[in-house]
Amino acid sequence: MSDPQSSYGEPVDEPTTGDDDVVGRAEEGLADAEAAGRSAVEPTEAPEPGAGEVVEETVVEEVVVADEAPSAVNEWAAEPPAWAANAPLDDEPVATDAAPTAVYEESVTVSDTTVSPSEPVAEREPVAPVAAQPIFVQAPEAPxxxxxxxxxxAIGxxxxxxxxxxxxxxxxxLGAITGDVTGANVGTTAVAALGTWALWVPVVVFFIAFWLLGAIxxxxRWGAWVIIGLLVGVAAYGGHLLGQLFQAPFWQLTASQGAELVEGQLLAPLAIAAFVFGRELTIWFGAWAASRGKRVTELNAEAQREYERTLEAGPQLARG
Structure with missing residues (x-):
């Protein structure tokens, strides 16, 4: 079987006059379509992304090139027979590739756009929550x-x-009444009496009795001093008798002599005077002590009320 290509002879030069016009017009149509597609797609201004925002933008550009090739080309560019697919005919022009319809898609994607500060931010270590510490407030002491x-x-x-x-x-x-004390010796007698047991023992006994009564x-109130003050008078009376024993002195006396001395002083005017003085001074100085005690009672009541108000108010924090 002979080669079909050899049977036709040498290839002849195809006319190019019509083809150049078609290709030129196709290129012009492609350029016009591309310019139209670019002008159709207008860029839009996207808002400036803020910190931490992600902006995604997709731009799709389609360029459709219309098939502007003349219909004449399509007529003579029909599909040749299978046995002549690879060999051009002498009378038949070689068809050039017509400009196909092209679709261009351009996608622009901006993702993960995050505005970060100019300087790096140091990461802070997480601070563990501090548990509330109990505050202990000392309770006020009762007054x-x-x-x-x-x-x-002191009053005693x-x-x-x-x-x-x-x-x-x-x-x-009494000495002046008996004639022992006169105007000439009154001073010396008084000074001599200041150094005797008979004077200071009754005084000391009276003070002890008065202070014990005050402690009780x-x-x-003053009524207690008036009533119980009778015992202080009795103590002063006993102090007079004891002072006479110390003045004797009793350690140099026999029992019978001591008894006779005490019997002689039981109804002595100075012993009765000691009782009266002790009784009256307890009443009058007791009134002073009772007045002082009343004042102390009021102060104690006020301190107790202040303590109760403090307890009702509860603990308070001092502010500097």
Whole structure:
């Protein structure tokens, strides 16, 4: 079987006049379509992305090139027979490739656009939550009630000095009545009496009795001093008898002599004066001690009320 190509002879030059026009017009149509497609797609201004925002933009550009090739080309560019597919005919022009319809798609994607600060931010370590610490507030102490015993002792000293003055005056007065004390020796007798047991023992006994009564009555009313003050008078009377024994002195006396001395002083004017002085001074100085005790009672009540108000208000934090 002979080669079909050889049977036709040598290939001849194809006319190119029509083909050049078709290709040129196709290229012009392609350029016009591309320009039209670019002008159709107008870029839009996208808002500036903020910090932490992601902006995604897709631009699709389609360029359709119309088939502007003349219909004449399509007529003579029909599909040749199978046996002549690879060999051009002498009378038949070689068809060039017509410009196909081209679709261009351009995609622009901006993703993960994050505006970060110009300087790196140091990562802070997580701080563990601090548990609330309990605040201990010391509870106020209950006020201690103040007493009147010390004040009664101080008042008792003044009362004892007054007792000593009155007792010495009675002593000198009784001596003047009996004629032992005169205007010439009154000074010397008074000075001599200040150094005797007979004067100071009754004074000391009176003070001790007065202070003990004040310790018992404490913040009591004046009525307690008036009633119980009778015992202080009795103590002063006993102090007179004891002073006479110390003045003897009793360690140099026999029992019978001591008994006779005590019997002789039971109804002595100075012993009765000691009782009266002790009783009266307790009443009057006791009124002073009772007044002081009343004041102390009011102060204690006010302190207790303040303590109760503090407890009701609860704990308070001091602010500097």
């Amino acid at each position: 201690r009630p103040r007493g009147n015993r010390a004040a009664a002792g 000293i003044l009362a004892a000095l007054s007792f000593a003055v009155l007792y010495l005056g009675a002593w000198l007065a 009555v404490n913040r009591g």
